[in-house]
Amino acid sequence: MNGIREGWFSEVNALWPGQCMSLEVEEVLLHEKSPFQDVMMLKTKHHGNALILDGVIQVTESDEFSYHEIGSNVPLNAHPNPEKVLIIGGGDGGMAREVCRNPAVKSVTQCEIDELVVNACKKYLPNLAVGFDDPKMNLIIGDGFDFMGKHKGEFDVIITDSSDPFGPAKVLFEKPYYQLMMEALRPGGIIASQGECLWLHLDLIRDMFKFCREIFPVVDYTTVSVPTYPSGQIGFMLCSLNPETNFRKPVRTFTDEEIETLGLKYYNTEMHAASFVLPHFAKKVLEGKAQK
């Protein structure tokens, strides 16, 4: 059931036991092992090109915009002055594209560990990798831990666009990584970090809330609908060094006309607020841990 069989790619994984998303494949465009992971690019029949890392769907052209628009604009618009942004991971370029699109951002540094991913996406996902060409961008191939260890107190917003908590990305869901992000922030800085799915990983998210609360005065969680992700939804952990931050009420709002001009397809100001409303079963578990 795993991998490609009879024209379908299937995504079996212990992180979402007993359920599996499959995409119909027209052509395998690339399949190589990098020093870090198994990298596959598929031309699918109905979802555009799709990047698969270690057997897990990272992005498809059909629905990547929702993830990238929420993961960028929610933290950026909760910061009064998000001039200097750091992206960790995000080798497809989609997060860079959205961060650069936000008019409040002046410079973006991105640290991605796997050059093969970047090159594959430049070739096969040009609508995402266009982010790397933005004049605001500075792309560094390297390890995020190392990079942040050498850049303390530099960034207004740090966004982690990572794969799931197994293998090399597991550490990105643990307290030392969040501590390192905190130290790389300027005063009043904000982070947004890939936060898995309420339907699948509520225990993990509850534990992340707990350690984030020990590091940051404000912690919250936003969700977004992404059809090709497990259970069709993913979230981001949001933390702020500014005790006045209210993630749910953006300090910068876009009118619908501005949304059109910016070319956004999922995010708007109503969606910003709605993305924080949790199913009751999740609200109960995280309640008291989210900001008031």
Add this chain to the structure above:
Amino acid sequence: MNGIREGWFSEVNALWPGQCMSLEVEEVLLHEKSPFQDVMMLKTKHHGNALILDGVIQVTESDEFSYHEIGSNVPLNAHPNPEKVLIIGGGDGGMAREVCRNPAVKSVTQCEIDELVVNACKKYLPNLAVGFDDPKMNLIIGDGFDFMGKHKGEFDVIITDSSDPFGPAKVLFEKPYYQLMMEALRPGGIIASQGECLWLHLDLIRDMFKFCREIFPVVDYTTVSVPTYPSGQIGFMLCSLNPETNFRKPVRTFTDEEIETLGLKYYNTEMHAASFVLPHFAKKVLEGKAQK
């Protein structure tokens, strides 16, 4: 890739081309053909028991609550006095369970065409079929079209809990069916009808908005996260005969304490409002057609 192979049930269908959800199966509890459809009940490994009709997942015990709680409480709490309710379809009993749970409801009539489905759910989905045992309930095995044709002006709220728009359920997504529901309503009545997925069927939903607007003064659309449905999301068309209805602002709200007492797991008053916020791409297509 379709049906059961090597311990996995897969759901290939032309309504969601090129993508497929699979569930790992422990045991096939029942597989029979009724006069209306192919009926299968699976014991899955990680999602409880699952009802499959004509090869399509209808409910799993793991996530059915979100669909049923939104599909019932959003229309019921938008009506000032939803005493008499009609459910069309919903043979698993989950919608009946949620409608009966709402304290404003006094009597519920349900018209389900397929007795085999009801009996299978009584045996294998007792936590859903418990709805049929409620003292408010009156279950009729029969055709919803016939039933409504003989019951004009009788109901405050009508909820259609149907399968997808192919085969026998196709007509439930067309104007004559909505006309029939309108005629079966009391003055000021409200309907909620299964409305497919914004990510997959935006053209269908746009067309439904158009004909609903010709029948009802108020039309809106609510969405809910259901991990085992295609793209992880489904919606309901909402229509009201009362021009004053604002679906987004319920006339009856539940405190979190009441949510606990009622035993709701997904719906709460914040979620009621948030369920109407559409991704910008969908808002644009439906805009001007939704209520202000």
